[in-house]
Amino acid sequence: HKVAMLLFSSGKIVCAGARSKEDASKAVESLSKELTSLGLLH
Numbered sequence: 001h002k003v004a005m006l007l008f009s010s011g012k013i014v015c016a017g018a019r020s021k022e023d024a025s026k027a028v029e030s031l032s033k034e035l036t037s038l039g040l041l042h
Helices: 021-037
Strands: 004-007 013-016
Touching (some): 013 021
Antiparallel strands (some): 004 013
16 A cells, blocks of 8 residues: 655654555555664654
């Protein structure tokens, strides 16, 4: 499934398109890994 995510400067994330909580959790985990690899998250 494709999921769209909005990441705000406040740290809040809006996840759209997830069909379940598991899909949303996987998407957030993937985003976290990507931001960490880019050096934007520690």
